[in-house]
Amino acid sequence: MGQGMTQNPGTILVRPQMGENIGAAARAMLNFGLDHMRIVAPRDGWPNPAAVAMASGAGRVLDAALLCDDLPAALGDFHFVFATTARPRDMTTPVYSPEAAMRLAAEKIAAGQRVGIMFGPERAGLENDDIARANAIITVPVNPEYPSLNLAQCVLLVGYEWRRATQEITAVEPSMPGTEPATAQEIAHLADHYEDRLEEAGFFFPAHKAQAMKLKLRNMWSSFPMTAQDVRMFHGMMRQLVRWKDSAD
Amino acid sequence: MGQGMTQNPGTILVRPQMGENIGAAARAMLNFGLDHMRIVAPRDGWPNPAAVAMASGAGRVLDAALLCDDLPAALGDFHFVFATTARPRDMTTPVYSPEAAMRLAAEKIAAGQRVGIMFGPERAGLENDDIARANAIITVPVNPEYPSLNLAQCVLLVGYEWRRATQEITAVEPSMPGTEPATAQEIAHLADHYEDRLEEAGFFFPAHKAQAMKLKLRNMWSSFPMTAQDVRMFHGMMRQLVRWKDSAD
Numbered sequence: 001m002g003q004g005m006t007q008n009p010g011t012i013l014v015r016p017q018m019g020e021n022i023g024a025a026a027r028a029m030l031n032f033g034l035d036h037m038r039i040v041a042p043r044d045g046w047p048n049p050a051a052v053a054m055a056s057g058a059g060r061v062l063d064a065a066l067l068c069d070d071l072p073a074a075l076g077d078f079h080f081v082f083a084t085t086a087r088p089r090d091m092t093t094p095v096y097s098p099e100a101a102m103r104l105a106a107e108k109i110a111a112g113q114r115v116g117i118m119f120g121p122e123r124a125g126l127e128n129d130d131i132a133r134a135n136a137i138i139t140v141p142v143n144p145e146y147p148s149l150n151l152a153q154c155v156l157l158v159g160y161e162w163r164r165a166t167q168e169i170t171a172v173e174p175s176m177p178g179t180e181p182a183t184a185q186e187i188a189h190l191a192d193h194y195e196d197r198l199e200e201a202g203f204f205f206p207a208h209k210a211q212a213m214k215l216k217l218r219n220m221w222s223s224f225p226m227t228a229q230d231v232r233m234f235h236g237m238m239r240q241l242v243r244w245k246d247s248a249d
Numbered sequence: 250m251g252q253g254m255t256q257n258p259g260t261i262l263v264r265p266q267m268g269e270n271i272g273a274a275a276r277a278m279l280n281f282g283l284d285h286m287r288i289v290a291p292r293d294g295w296p297n298p299a300a301v302a303m304a305s306g307a308g309r310v311l312d313a314a315l316l317c318d319d320l321p322a323a324l325g326d327f328h329f330v331f332a333t334t335a336r337p338r339d340m341t342t343p344v345y346s347p348e349a350a351m352r353l354a355a356e357k358i359a360a361g362q363r364v365g366i367m368f369g370p371e372r373a374g375l376e377n378d379d380i381a382r383a384n385a386i387i388t389v390p391v392n393p394e395y396p397s398l399n400l401a402q403c404v405l406l407v408g409y410e411w412r413r414a415t416q417e418i419t420a421v422e423p424s425m426p427g428t429e430p431a432t433a434q435e436i437a438h439l440a441d442h443y444e445d446r447l448e449e450a451g452f453f454f455p456a457h458k459a460q461a462m463k464l465k466l467r468n469m470w471s472s473f474p475m476t477a478q479d480v481r482m483f484h485g486m487m488r489q490l491v492r493w494k495d496s497a498d
Contacts, residue, residue, distance in 0.1 A: 028402070030395040057397060092476055099413070141412060146279040148306060153277070156402055157409055163390055164348070194486075201493035203486060220482060224473040233469060237443075237452060244450035245494040 009105050009162060010036040010116040011155060012074050012081075014130055017043045017122045023054025024152035025119070026061035032159030033166075037065040038074045038116070071118075075133055076185035079113040080105070081222075083126050083134035084154055086147055092216075093223055094136050101138045102161035113181055117158060122151055132218040133184065135225075182226045190231050191221045197238055258354050258411060259285040259365040260404060261323050261330075263379055266292045266371050272303025273401035274368070275310035281408030286314040287323045287365070320367075324382055328362035329354070332375050332383035333403055335396055343385050350387045351410040366407055371400055431475045439480050440470045446487055 011029055016022050016039065026037060039046060046067045055062050068074035075081055082101055083093075096104065105115045118134060120126035131137065140157055142149060149157075182190075195214055204210035224230075260278055265271050265288065275286060288295060295316045304311050317323035324330055331350055332342075345353065354364045367383060369375030380386065389406055391398060398406075431439075444463055453459035473479075 027395075027397055031391050031397060031402075033392045057395060092478065094474075140409075141416065142280050143282045143412070146276075146306060148276055148280060153280075153402070153405055156405065160389075160406055160409075163392070167390065198486060198489065201489050203489040216478075217482065220479050223479075224475075226473075229465075230469050230472075233466065237447060240447065240450050240452040241490045241494070245490070245497050248494050248497045 007109065008034050008036055009082075009102075009109065010038055010078065010114070012038045012040065012071075012116050012118045013042070013151070014040045014071060014074075014118055014126060015043065015121045016119075016151065019044055019048035019050030019052075020054045021122055021151045022048060022051040023056075023058075023062070024150075025155045026051070026055040026058040026065075028152045028156035029159055030058040030061055031156065032163040034155075034159050034162060035061050035064065037061050038068055039065050040068045040071050040074045042067075043121075071130055071133060072185070072188055075116060075118075075188070076183065077114060078116040078184045079181045080108050080115045080136075081134045081184050082115070082117045082136050082138050083131045084117065084119050084138045084140075084158065085131065086125055086142075086149075087139060093131065093134060093219055096136055096138055098138055098140055098158050098161040099164070101136065102158065102165040104136070105162065106165040108181075114183075116184075119151055119154060128215060132215050133188065133222060135184075135222050180228055182228050182231045184222075186228060186231050187221050187226060190226075190234055191218050193235060193238060194221075197242060256358065257283050257285060258331075258351075258358070259287055259327065259363070261287045261289065261320075261365050261367045262291070262400070263289045263320060263323075263367055263375060264292065264370045265368075265400065268293055268297035268299030268301075269303045270371055270400045271297060271300040272305075272307075272311070273399075274404045275300070275304040275307040275314075277401045277405035278408055279307040279310055280405065281412040283404075283408050283411060284310050284313065286310050287317055288314050289317045289320050289323045291316075292370075320379055320382060324365060324367075326363060327365040329357050329364045329385075330383045331364070331366045331385050331387045332380045333366065333368050333387045333389075333407065334380065335374055335391075335398070336388060342380065342383060345385055345387050347387055347389055347407050347410040348413070350385065351407065351414040353385070354411065355414040368400055368403055429477055431477050431480045433471075435477060435480045436470050436475060439475075439483055440467045442484060442487060443470075446491060 011025065011034055013022060013025060022039065022042065029035065029037065042048065051062055052059060108115050118126060118130060120130065138158065140149060140154060195217065198204065204213050260274065260283055262271060262274060271288065271291065278284065278286065291297065300311055301308060357364050367375060367379060369379065387407065389398060389403060444466065447453065453462050
């Protein structure tokens, strides 16, 4: 990971469609000092000449961008991930304004954490499965009668708030050993572990509700401010419950 | 003057060049509830089909726009005018951030004044003669190594700050049904339930560490911002794991 990775939030473009928009997002990022981009499954492949043409002057953001096959791969090493959505969804994930979100991001980054921000595809935005991987949601307070922000505009506003937040931030809380936050990958593994065992145990019942239950559960894990130690504790609990079951066989 | 004129700042595009940028500015405005545009001496005349094509959905801003021959005509009936510039110039005019500027604008408009914001032509920006007509300057705090905001992006950021200034926007607490926070009693019951079952399952091992493990677990439950729904989910998970164990007997 480059130096920028630890100092600025990463921008994660999830299944972007038009190369032009990827290039425009790179420009919007660099305007406010963001330079770490990850691109998940871009529709038109990568590299993309249209992105390069549009990025004029911000090509180095594209050159340094990480191409990722899927969202878990893109999120793995972040400790805290925001999802941007046009409007709050029917989920329990906390919703922040861009300003509050970037203040929180600045605090976390100052404490040594890695923070990422997901932006969805141009038309449809992020899907619920994507959002379930986020710790928090960012919603831009647009005019409800005309909410037409495009991808690069959304990146621009978040980048603007990042710059505002970091020109003000000062004091940082020191962290105690053992209390380092779990990464997105650790939480994803925990979610997988529980989902697999609970599936075996017949928890996801009735079948037509299974998908919604799984989504709710994943949302729940990522809504908790879990430490690496908490994650180990949950793994240990489940392993012991399975041993208990097996010893009863 | 329309009703919007007295309630929102007017957007004054000074000698804009590309119709596309005028259309994009109209969209950026409407995203944040600005709907009063004035256009001073546009390079390609007016109306401009390229502007209309780009404005999709925000055409009514263009329809209502006032065409002005020169800047004095465009500014005549405003009480207070801001000029946007890429960087502070060597002038004595006060310089505001977009946030501070739109707070000031909101105060003046609330007091019944009319406020306008000038945006310069795409390449060169406003000239010193234009800026000399302004009461104050707005400068967006961009990355000095890459200050490439285009016209519509500048309008977007100012519009965003207008909306922030006029609506009390902070972090939105999720308030969907089922998302009310769990009470301390509900969390204590959950902690008891898990402690009892995990005790049966032999989780608290070795014995001399059992007390510390239980304390850590109780601390963990109360460190999570759990909803009542999360608590029910955890109860359900444990009950099902016990049923699974019992069915294996």
